[in-house]
Amino acid sequence: MSATSRKIAFIGLGIMGGPMAANLVTAGHTVTGYNRSRAAVDTLIAAGGRGADSIAEAVCDAEVVITMVPADPQVKEVVLGEGGVLEHAAPGTLLIDMSSITPQTSLEVDAAARDKGLRTLDAPVSGGEAGAIEGVLSIMVGGDPDDFADARPVFEALGSTIVHVGPHGAGQTVKAANQLMVAIHLQSLAEAVVFLENAGVDLKAALEVLGGGLAGSTVLARKRQAVLDRDFKPGFRIDLHHKDMGIVTDAARAVGAPLPVGALVAQLVASARAHGDGGLDHSALLRGVERLAGRATH
Template identity: 55%
Template sequence: MGLPMARNLLKAGHTVVGFNRSPEKVERFAADGGSGAGSIAEAVDGAEVVVTMLPDSPDVLAVYTGDQGILTSAAPGTLLIDASTIRPDVTVDLHHRATESGFRFLDAPVSGGEQGAVDGSLSIMCGGEQETFDAARAVLEAVGKTIVLVGGPGSGQTVKAANQLLVAGTIQLVAEALVFLDAHEVDLAPALEVLNGGLAGNTIMTRKGQSMLDGQFAPGFRVDLHHKDLGIYREAARDQGVFSPLGTAVTELMAALRRTGGGDLDHSALLQQVDALSGRSRWADR
């Protein structure tokens, strides 16, 4: 996600310095016209805005608060935007630490998948102060289309947790519907077309329907990451006493797919699991 987002910032006319723990990705970015850095401190030196996109809460904390991290290497007053998907409580704590150190901080997780990042059409849910959000808008508009301040610190991450619940639940229901239709020997492509044209229509059918029909599960968004995100949702739901039986079910289904070796597949591979549990083999590993 970070590489196509950085490319879109370049296209929008921003000067961008990139750093990644995988040097080959920095090299690819430099080949696109960006500048590569060899460390976090080098990347944020002189920056007006710092955008981070990292896998999980410990990674974000390490990058911001570790030795030679952003909070010790960037200049106070720098605008910090974290586009990662992490725990809301971790984000709130990071907001406080950044503010106490003289920074402006915005949590801004994104939705839209890898293709949305490439197209610059991401949905961005932001948490923080209105003034900080306004200052970040020019940068966010280079990578997204739907950009909304949803509340104070941590609110962006809370909305992203709800987003991940809805995405996983929708994939599971689409998967169950496809296996049901296949069991009744219905022609799946036209069935999916007519379903997507009615009240049941959804973005999962639009973007992933054909690849699911084809049994193509190369990762756009890996099961490992969605498993992590659903864990964030469940913990946040428990903290507030929210009853979420379907959320619990889809969390366990994603965990089962991961435990049985599907961690590196696209999350739409939930279809394979439904197929197998139904004693069928249309979408068996291929």
């Protein structure tokens, strides 16, 4: 592989994958994208990438294959399924799954890939749509250290915090912990907002000063304006965070780790979804607290 430019197949050009693939093009890589909806492929082509009509076409001559799809079933379909990555990628190809899935599925993908002569990394990300667009994602990587080193030029086009966290599956374990913390932060922000508004405090001023103190967080910095505007256009959908809370709950149970606060927040995320908010940004957990406060939500 060239140290600077790679032939990359990018499978999954959604809210996160689309801008990530575009950033790889900007960094000088040759990127061929595949997505179920053609519009996303056309957007990548407009950004200087290439388009494919099938996974087979996308991966046939790729040095690196990146998958960025919603959940475990989609990873299994595009990687392990008929017409998938393992059926068409050449031996020696580096497969990087950047989806958020269970550690068990990452291990299953790695085992199947090794049987075909491919190398794998699980490399989920944090930072949301804004982080994907700006190329400042946090990337937590599980797998062989040599494969991680080989992939670093690719990761550097996508993120600003790039850390090898352990063997295969470790990236997904760290991502589960990330999603646990993000959900708790969002819920605490939502509760603080309703508390402040009910008390008659200037919310914009309050969030500004809170952001500069110990209560400050990336969650507050990224979601402050959305909360002030009640603009819940999805950067990361509640549906997906609901899936992730299931992953962390199951993983924590498997290792005997208690999640007393996390378990409660997982129920609140599920409640938001049951109220029809699944397609909204996860900052819309605020709507759940507003409902508990007897406020109408729109």
